[in-house]
Amino acid sequence: MTLTTSGETAVSAPLLYEASRRAIAQAAEDLWPGRGAVLGPQRPGVTSYVCQVLVDGKELYAKYSWLSSSLVSILRGARGAWADVQEAQEPYVRSVDLVTRRELQHLEFLQQIGRPRVCDTAGFRGGVLFTRAVAGSTIAEELAVRPWDTAPLLDSVLLSLRELHGEQGARYLRQAWPINERSVVDVFSRKFRGPAAVRYIAGLGRGRLVGDERQVVVDLLGNAVRRLLRLTSAIRPRQRTAVFGDLKPEHVYLSGHRLTFIDPALQWAAGPEPDLAKLFGRALLLGFCHHELRAERQITEGVVSVLSRHSQSVSLGDRTDRAARLREVMVLWLMDTVNILSTCLSAPADLPLTSNQLALVAEAHRIAAVAERVSGLLVGSASGLSLLDAVFHEVEHSALDLR
Known part of the structure; x- marks a missing residue:
């Protein structure tokens, strides 16, 4: 496969972002049906797709990972063309080693031992991890x-x-x-x-x-x-x-x-x-x-x-x-x-x-x-x-x- 340089993309950024938002919107509807979840803009960052989600006026954050790779790597073609990424993502989202699933487990463990104090989880569905906003x-x-x-x-x-x-x-x-x-x-x-x-x-x-x-x-x-x-x-x-x-x-x-x-x-x-x-x-x-x-x-x-x-x-x-x-x-x-x-x-x-x-x-x-x-x-x-x-x-x- 061919990796692009920083000035180019092998995978269309708008397609990647749109697919991420569809996954988040569907997960929010599955978890909170009819509650009119509202997605905010993409949060800047290089690793996962993250955006704010408002559910009944409560501020949550949604995280969606692509193939355990950074957004930079996906866009540069490290996991192939867009069709290859889409094909591989479907079984990845269902897998036990999905990175957001592991992060959910880590958050739940840290909540049990109490220190360090971590953000509260709000839900997990379709590979999307929802956490509650943190004050401060x-x-x-x-x-x-x-x-x-x-x-x-x-x-x-x-x-x-x-x-x-x-x-x-x-x-x-x-x-x-x-x-x-x-x-x-x-x-x-x-x-x-x-x-x-x-x-x-x-x-x-x-x-x-x-x-x-x-x-x-x-x-x-x-x-x-x-x-x-x-x-x-x-x-x-x-x-x-x-x-x-x-x-x-x-x-x-x-x-x-x-x-x-x-x-x-x-x-x-x-x-x-x-x-x-x-x-x-x-x-x-x-x-x-x-x-x-x-x-x-x-x-x-x-x-x-x-x-x-x-x-x-x-x-x-x-x-x-x-x-x-x-x-x-x-x-x-x-x-x-x-x-x-x-x-x-x-x-x-x-x-x-x-x-x-x-x-x-x-x-x-x-x-x-x-x-x-x-x-x-x-x-x-x-x-x-x-x-x-x-x-x-x-x-x-x-x-x-x-x-």
Whole structure:
């Protein structure tokens, strides 16, 4: 099959969106017949089709997934032409490993253990997951307006995950279906291993970046990817700890002193490192894209503080294991950064991106430069806190050099 570049689509976006809305409307009618469910516009994003649904004046959100693939991948032709996608989608929606069905199960489990608190489910039908709207602002929004509180905000998120990271989470996941499609390592491998990877990297940014800047970004990301492929051995086998899996600041809401999580993707890991990497890495990206240099520095300092403290608190007395865990966090952070940046750069022009994702595209040169520089440090001999210091020196240097 032929994959298109970001400026083109192999699958018609209007056809994909219209089919998604038909599935959601039918599911809403089946669940709440005659209640006149009203569908709102598509929510920006690259993974699943999501829209608001009003039922009797109550605000719900509907999520519909296509073949466990991102909307970007479907539109670029990763699952074939539109006829192929439609044919495969029908049995997929009925399958037991449907990703929205697994997410429903994860939400129900987390509701049982009570922590982290998660959004309420409202219904499931025809592959469509309905959840209730969550009050408050996201941690991403909080970081933007009070970056000086980065450390306590991140600490509060991690504190809410202690039960999940403990025996209760592991006991559940032993008899459940994980959502490995959202694993940082799995996403990175799908993107950058195999014969199509070179062409994929070469096409990044077409339609979103122009001229020499696009080629600079492609070259920087290519260097980072080649090094990260050599660093996969730093990721310990996933076998002991259940992690939230998609722990982005946008997926945690704060209302008063109460946190509520959305979009779980529970999966196995050797420890909590994948959750740390995604939470810290996405917070750093929010800092990169903040319009104030002072705010970026405050976010960066908050991340460094929490990461250093966490690193010192694990594997007490075993400096080698502590250093290995810290390196794993940084490798996963860099992989996730390359994953989301490449996804945004390869997104077709008619796929709506969130404001944060558009900001990543605008800062693509700087983010790619940081990824390239830090990947060079990670393949070097530095370890432990000296590696941490070197990595964040590069982050700070890029703020002065490329901002």
